Amino acid sequence: MKPTLRARTHKLLHGVDRESHFSLLVHLILASAIVINVASVIFDSVDEYAQRYFVVFAVIEIVCTLIFAVEYGLRVWSAPEDPRFEGRWPRLRYMLTPMALIDLLAILPIFLWFLTSTDLRFVRIVRLLRLLKFTRYSTGLELMLLVFRQQMGIFGAASAALACMLVFSAGAIYLAEHEAQPDKFANLLDALYWSVITLATVGYGDIVPVTPFGKFLASIISLTGIGIVAVPAGILASAFNSELRRRETAYRHQASRQLLGKRLTDRVRHKLKSHQEELGISDEQAQSIVEDIRDVHRNESDEIFTCPHCHQPLHLELRDAETNPSPQKS
Known part of the structure; x- marks a missing residue:
């Protein structure tokens, strides 16, 4: 139709x-x-x-x-x-x-x-x-959004931990620096701004602790921020890699079905190309997977038609039981 x-x-x-x-x-x-x-x-x-x-x-x-x-x-x-x-x-x-x-x-x-x-x-x-x-x-952007949706729960937990750290560090630096710098740390909002900048980067230098305890807190917060901010990045990289592996496995499965007992004809190539585009597999990855599958099929064929002892080709003769009946025992 x-x-x-x-x-x-x-x-x-x-x-x-x-x-x-x-x-x-x-x-x-x-x-x-x-x-x-x-x-x-x-x-x-x-x-x-x-x-x-x-x-x-x-x-x-x-x-x-x-x-x-x-x-x-x-x-x-x-x-x-x-x-x-x-x-x-x-x-x-x-x-x-x-x-x-x-x-x-x-x-x-x-x-x-x-x-x-x-x-x-x-x-x-x-x-x-x-x-x-x-x-x-853009397949890359589409894949990135998919990974974000899949890992939304883990990102939520990491974001909650980061938010707690921001609030605690803002309160601590406010207590340490408010009296020494009432114009810089006038309230918790100013302290929270400093906390965000310090945890996410190394600070802009526009607000700097001057008390010994404030400097100690700033050092601890900066070192802690390196680990906390790196967690979502690690989660994203791991999830991105897992999704790429899943897509490669799916493409390998589709390619194995298409190549099983078939030559690489134009029709098979067209189907494999469609699967490749749907999964966002690069041409290099697709070519490597197809060559790997063809090598496996070739080796399996060699094992089937080769003697496992002398490794010489087997000559199979098919006999018809009706035309060549086995001799009856007397």
């Missing part, structure tokens, strides 16, 4: 078909629009450029917003083709997903610009959120 127009639209917008020039062109236009629009927002914040190239920036904004609006409309229209939104209100449920909300935010600034008196600086910041749309075209 030939796919419907809605099904083809959904497939076009939710994946890059490298065999189709039209699919590559569409995704290239969308990705380029994001980059060009964000670059224009950055240069538009410079007063000299904003006045000199006002028309250019306005045209870029209108054209890019039109592209994003068409993309958003097509995504909403084709949402029922996604199995995740089967049932009632598929389009509404799609519109409430995080990426759909980002797409909506991408087309709202132009209405704020023309229809309201909102501060243009706020509009610029909202327009910069369009960069989040780029996660659709």
Whole structure:
């Protein structure tokens, strides 16, 4: 059965078909629009450029917003083709997903610009959120967001420990430095600012303890911060590596099924390429896995048709029991 127009639209917008020039062109236009629009927002914040190239920036904004609006409309229209939104209100449920909300935010600034008196600086910041749309075209960013979602509980525990350390260190440095520097550590908020800067970095030098006990506390807090802040980074690196290994294993499983007893034909290559793109596997990794699987199959074939004692090729003869019956015992 030939796919419907809605099904083809959904497939076009939710994946890059490298065999189709039209699919590559569409995704290239969308990705380029994001980059060009964000670059224009950055240069538009410079007063000299904003006045000199006002028309250019306005045209870029209108054209890019039109592209994003068409993309958003097509995504909403084709949402029922996604199995995740089967049932009632598929389009509404799609519109409430995080990426759909980002797409909506991408087309709202132009209405704020023309229809309201909102501060243009706020509009610029909202327009910069369009960069989040780029996660659709970057496997690395998509993988990073997936890892964040998977490790949300562990990150929450590490963040809670970091928050406790910030509050305790702010209270301690406030008690140690308030009397000596009432202008620097006037309240706990000032102390908390110093605590954040000291735990996350080595401090900016704008607020420095002067009492002996304050200096001792600052040394302990700085050393502790190295370990506490490094924990989320280690968790992220470990989870990222585990997800990459899981994807490589999944690709190896798919490649083993495709290559089992088959030659590496164009049809098999196309299927493997599709699995590779879905899992975000690089060409080097995919080639290494395929070569490894083919070597294993080749070795298994050698073991089957080779004598385990003399390692000479076996000559198998298949006999038909009906045409060549075994001799009967008398």
